[in-house]
Amino acid sequence: EDQVTQSPEALRLQEGESSSLNCSYTVSGLRGLFWYRQDPGKGPEFLFTLYSAGEEKEKERLKATLTKKESFLHITAPKPEDSATYLCAVQAGGNKLVFGAGTILRVKS
């Protein structure tokens, strides 16, 4: 069965304090790994898609990387507006995404 585990469950950072979120996965035949951001009361917002080990994507202060077993979302010099829940999801066959439970990030100024 496809599984996604995210860690830590919650992370508190000071503004400017860089860190990483982890997404480890077990899937037969990875077609893609997706990162989403979810703000309270809103739907998930797409950030990145990674397709193969070694691939990296960047957007502003965020950088996503992928290995054969896990993905990292690196946050460089975060700001309070980066506070959100970050969700990781994997896609195997078909168009069904399997989501992790997310990491709640709080950035304090």
Added chain:
Amino acid sequence: DTAVSQTPKYLVTQMGNDKSIKCEQNLGHDTMYWYKQDSKKFLKIMFSYNNKELIINETVPNRFSPKSPDKAHLNLHINSLELGDSAVYFCASSRDREYSPLHFGNGTRLTVT
């Protein structure tokens, strides 16, 4: 312009009632979905339609019935609501069946009392 919109945003109802949630997307996407987010925040797929054809039907009680009148709309009807149906339901769409990222609506919080 809202890309994926769903109504209502909040729905409070009693056990045994029947209710519907509506979803519309103006992105021109071919595939639409219903996801359920439970109290532990896990998002789980319920249904997926591609050009009005049902392509994913997860293990969901048959009290839940999706309907897609056209590829821009996907509604969810729930019969005989139960306490365990309380959750946030998200509609989403994607350009095609595989690899394309999902675009989500802002959810419908259903509370069954």
